[in-house]
Amino acid sequence: MVSRPHDSRLRRTLLATLVTASVAVPVSGAARPAAVPAPAPAVLAPLRATTPAALDERYAARRDGIRAAERMAAGHGDRRRAAVLRAMADPARHFLAFDGRDGGRTAEVFGDLSQAERIAVLVPGSDTGLDRYERFRTGARALQQALGSGAAVVAWLGYPTPGTVSPEVLTPALADDAAPRLHTFVRELSAAKPAARTSLLCHSYGSVVCARAAPGLRVADIVLYGSPGTGVDHVGRFHTRATVWAGRGADDWIADVPHVRLQLPFATLGFGADPVSKGFGARVFDAGAGGHSDYLKPGSVSLRNIALIVSGETGSEEGRHA
Template sequence: MSLRSRSRRPGRALIASLVVASVALPLAGASGPSAVPAPVPPALAPLKAATPAALTERYADNRDGIRAAEHTAAGHGDLRRAAALRAMASPARQFLSFDGRDGGRTAEVFGDLSTAERIAVLVPGSDTGLDTYGRLRAGAAALHDELGARSAVIAWLGYRTPHTIGPDVLTPGRAEDAAPLLRSFVAELAALRPGARTSLVCHSYGSVVCGRAAAGDGVAGVAAIVLYGSPGAGADDVAALNTTATVWVGRATADWIDEVPHGHVRLPFADVGLGADPVSPEFGARPFDAGDGGHSDYLEPGSVPLRNIALIVAGRLPSEADGNA
């Protein structure tokens, strides 16, 4: 895989962004997944320890909240949302948090958090919500299977993701809102499992969320930040991320995100652009081989990027891009 640095005129990034925004803006007010009502989730006391008993109680509390959201969605006539929530309420599922409002917020655990020595927090990109949650769940399950015993993967849908076709995906605004939420979640996780090695695994626009979280007050206790399928990290280089974590980056050869213009333009009404290209040598991240798949293929079972991401989470060296070990 060639992680080439391509020069782009700033005007190209601005023009492309504004053209897409002008097409998408009329759709911004349309009703969608966020319009499905859900009850206010019950206030849960912070977890004091990641013991089996405490986790079992937390999972049961959130299961009750999911069932309440299912009943509300069914009463609203949204049978698709109700079916998705019914599946989430399975006794086999483990949710640290759940809020069915505004498209949905969740944190689902794969594996045994009480014994995990390696933890990956999976941060998704655009168009991820309760109605499309299956793809995030599948990726988290595949990563956990690859990691094996003594590991846990947390699918963190902790923010309102932007639409792929829409103005919000062109700016760091949603990431700015999500960053303190991710920092808080990671801090709570570090307090629960202080001896575990924790990594942020950030796909697509999720890379901007992770970058903003690191560049703000920092993300304490994180050993690695993995950016894959990334349009940017909301920063010019690794130094701007203000992190002691090792920053890794991978992009598949058939990923359309490679054609997205990079850069940042400050306008009177918005900041447009998501920062420098993370795979460029100037950015300063460590490259890993992300294979030849597309934008949604990184966590496919048996794939090159899945294997390498699991190696990074485990604290081992992946195969690097261009065949450099």
């Protein structure tokens, strides 16, 4: 079969990106966050209740784990990591999960989960870890404030995210490993809060994780924003009853990423169809004029519309252009 010039150009672009990333990673990876030691977290029973007493017990256990990780980071001489962990151990902050190893895994709660009628689970994209956590946390806080009382946001950093400039960001390998963890987390959360309206919000590479975790999840909505693709060519491949939404800011550079998927002998590169394209089948929402990191920026069109989706306040026709 003869390749069309456009397809050939996309393939060359994707392969050139891989080569660039392969050269850059050994340089940028010299001080990997995984090099900071941390203790193994305490093993807790699955979340089965969200009463204030049950949540306080869980939050306290995770706080102990964060303080232990802080002490180990300080002993290792990493004052920056220790300072981050010290802030996380503040009693005013609430973690359902924490593991300080390999760059860090967390699930931080914003709002009162015990009283929440609406829950948003945020799944981050590339370059998110303990040492770059504040941007992720800021977005979660902004969303919870936009949703108001009766809503909780869970910032789920449950996997080692790829670097923006790295070979991993072009392949589904990390998403394949992360998806079972996300599926388990959301399933347990839904079982503990069966009456709550739960939505899965997926940024950038996080949309690949969500697509793989989606089958069978009891969520009302799956919201993809700033997505490079999901690894499937149509929402039907998500195998979910959830409404799948997609949005992209007008100034988001992700629009220039080639929407192809190449099966090579050593890896699959690229994530296929553009989620905001008509053929993908998602319900497209207006994400405004923002860039790749602006979707949860206070006052933005995208934050307003994502909050409406989480709240279930979009009608059948209005929702197509939320």
